[in-house]
Amino acid sequence: MSDLLIQTLVAFAATLVFIRVLAAIAPRVGLVDAPNQRKLHTGEIPLVGGIAIYLSLLLGALLWGNEGVDSLSSHGKPVWVFLLAGGILVLVGIIDDIRHISVFARMLTEITVALLIIEGLDLRANNLGDLVGTGPVSLKGWIAYPFTVICVFGIINAYNMLDGMDGVLGIMGLITLLGFHLFTDTAPGFITIFIGMSLLAFLVSNLGLWPAIPKTFLGDSGSKLMGLIVVSLILTVADAGVAGLKYIEPVTALYLVGLPLYDMTFTTLRRVFRGYSPIRPDRSHIHHLMQELGLSDRRGLLVISTLGLTSPLLGLMLARSGASTPYQFYIFVGLFLLYCVLMQQAWVVAERRKPVGVQSEHATLPAMSDAASHDE
DSSP states (O other): OHHHHHHHHHHHHHHHHHHHHHHHHHHTTOOOOOOOSOOOSSSOEEEHHHHHHHHHHHHHHHGGGGSSSTTTEEEEEEHHHHHHOOOOOOOOHHHHHHOOOOOHHHHHHHHHHHHHHHHHOOOOOOOOOOSSSSSOOOOHHHHHHHHHHHHHHHHHHHHHOOOSSSSHHHHHHHHHHHHHHHHHHHHOOOHHHHHHHHHHHHHHHHOOOTTTTOOOHHHHHHHHHHHHHHHHHHHHHHSSSSSOOOOOOOHHHHGGGGHHHHHHHHHHHHHTTTTTTOOOOOOOOOHHHHHHTHHHOHHHHHHHHHHHHHHHHHHHHHTTTTTOHHHHHHHHHHHHHHOOOOOOOHHHHOOOOOOOOOOOTTOOSSSSSSOOOOOO
């Protein structure tokens, strides 16, 4: 039996076992998500999906860690640096899911994780390429460092904000992994195999596909771990730090995370234009829009997944056709503007569907950031 098949089976089975065990423990420690005015699910759901995925990755690293991050590297060290950074996010996420820690503490944790990734893996966004057609945009050391921190911080929170409907983040993660290998023409290694199969196992739980496996949510620990996984993979192939070879241009990598970035940016701008704090929680993300438009969860998941697939497919076509960096950048920005127009018009339709007297999605809510709340 090949290592690839063994890793696939171990990752899938281990994640299911971890989910089942952790789901039994979660209610005893308060690691559950109860429904409220923003969370429309039924009953208390264990927030252990992300923990199960992390434990599965840890198991894979113990068994195959010496094989490196994946086919991109022959070094073992990056695996443990990544797992340390992920472990910090997961641990703080667990505490946040149980007790709700402050916005400052969460931001400090994410910045610390970003610094660990930058220093431990020697990853920096030093050269953004010829974005606007006037020559390469090179970032000096003192600019590249904070810029990379912002990139890591932003993508972690983009995935956290997108986590609000059954199946969305799991499917988006699988789309990103598939796109990652298609963009770079690399074969899956144990890290991406374990991530992919762990996500499939989580979807079995999250979507209720097998009665023997309890329904779970990723939790803040899981959604932020997903963001860290994605941004680490992207920086690895868009920078020569870990792999020793730059596989894709940074602008091409943007297409891998199109929908999460679009949703976070559009939602933040919409809040600001309406006079609200950009970190004020509300029901204004794309998964909320699907609900406000009256779509069932399955139809909403299909629409969001289709939109999430559009950006990587377009980016892949542009990259394979040899499109220049400025051309790719302008199309990415144009796609975002189109997204904003379509989402704004969709929200107008959603508002008109509401009966008179029903509160808008910006109804007064407790003061906490999106990253502190779970929308599922």
